[in-house]
Amino acid sequence: MMQKKYAIIDIGSNTMRLVIYLLDKSGRLKEIENAKAVARLRNYLSNDGFLTEEGIQKLISTLRSFQEVTRHHQLKEVKCVATATIRHAKNQQTILKRVQDETDFDMRILSEYEEAYFGYLAVVNSTPFTSGVTIDIGGGSTELTYFEDRKLVSYHSFPFGALSLKKQFVEAEKPTDIELKAISNFISDQFKSLEWVQDKRLPIIGIGGSARNMVQIHQEYTGYPLSGLHQYMMSSKDICEINDFLKPMTFSELQRVDGLSKDRADIILPAIEVFKCLLDTVNTDQFVLSRKGLRDGIFYEELKKENGTSLFPNVIEKSFSQLATDYEININNAWKMIDLSILLARLLHDAGLTRIDEQDTSLLKRGAYVYNLGSYIDSETSSQHTFYLLANRTIDGLLHKERILLALLASFKNKSEFKRNADPFQQWFSKSELAKYRLLGAILKFAHSLNATKRNIVKKIELEENEGDLNFFVTCNQDWKLEQYQTEKQKKHLEKQLKKSINIFFTEE
Secondary structure (H helix, E strand, O other), X not given: OOOOEEEEEEEOOOOEEEEEEEEOOOOOEEEEEEEEEOOOHHHHEOOOOOEOHHHHHHHHHHHHHHHHHHHXXXXXXXXXXXXXXXXXXXXXXXXXXXXXXXXXXXXXXXXHHHHHHHHHHHHHOOOOOOOEEEEEEOOOOEEEEEEEOOEEEEEEEEOOOHHHHHHHHOOOOOOOHHHHHHHHXXXXXXXXXXXXXXXXXXXXXXXXXXXXXHHHHHHHHHOOOOOOOOOOEEOHHHHHHHHHHHOOOOHHHHOOOOXXXXXXXXXXXXXXXXXXXXXXXHOOOOEEEEOOOHHHHHHHHHHHHHHOOOOOOOHHHHHHHHHHHHOOOOHHHHXXXXXXXXXXXXXHHHOOOOOOOHHHHHHHHHHHHOOOHHHHOOOOOHHHXXXXXXXXXXXXXXXXXXXXXXXXHHXXXXXXXXXXXXXXXXXXXXXXXXXXXXXXXXXXXXXXXXXXXXXXXXXXXXXXXXXXXXXXXXXXXXXXXXXXXXXXXXXXXXXXHHOOOEEEEEEEO
């Protein structure tokens, strides 16, 4: 059966990019090709607002290069969208006709609203934030949106981007301190014109290449122990630290910085000034990268044709549904695992043996749903595979710390392996938090043993404490000998965390 492919060409003011996606079995668009060309079309926009013939030729030749790839993939329909430079060009109708006549593509020029809207749509469908401010710095424009309760409230497109700021304020390849100060003053004045961003105290979600490069630099600079950029968080201090790290460098040194694309070496510092100014204006200390942006938003908009809405009802639920499909999780068994885990946690809580709050309950549910997911690859080493798969896969709706926590719980095998997995992330958690997570992992392990044969035979569990021992009374509706064997074998992990001896008594319903 032929797999369905989708493609989009994004014609920006700085870069042009062709991305081809494959629709996988879980309904997720998996990126299989990502071709980028640094066309810098903004530099070909004349002072009187026309894209020069040289600029048009640059556009056409790049599209023809992309055309070779789309023809190779036998793609009949390719979305081709253009943003600020083509939008601002007075000869845009000529450009549209030239593209149509000289390439395979029909180019669509996005309005300021569409460009901002698609960025917002990508963020609310792929991150956990229900309210926030998005910023997408392109080469020739900067889009801001403010959303609340996942609904777009306000948007604005500024006629400046990283490339146009450099052209307006910077004489050499790298800005001086005086030039950066002038950029900062200019940007601050621009942001002050928008009442709806003032003192919002909400997370800022950055979209686009400049935000992505800043995050990549920070990850390399700090020796970040986790892969992936999407939903990576930085504070104002982190951004200032990166700014201070880059500013003294020569242009040649900037071009060699790990994490920074060579073609962005001349525009990264102006872009960072924009981020700093917005953090000050919004009065927030949270900056988050969204790897999903305009291109993803365009595809999310296509959902309207099928579902009547372009918003996923719940981002995390959608992600876990995709995990279930990708790794062939048995949903009935997963829900039984959740029920058993929550029941055990509640019994321990009611007995005063531990405190299980709402957040712990949520963690248990998620961990139970994907527990032992790595058995999809190999049952003998399922714990290691579970941790690796969850720790290294982007899960929309889960921040990086939450993703590691999920991986630690879902892969729990014993205390020593938990410690090995947690060691690279020790600074993320306190000792008391790690102790609590080990307990939750042990509860999941115990619950897994109670459904060892996947027959869902456990109907009731009661707990009594007798002379310091914990007695679990488990009622089943079928033969329980195999479950008894596994729980006796695995109860030691829960005993270690509770510092209590456990006895398990099985009876038939």
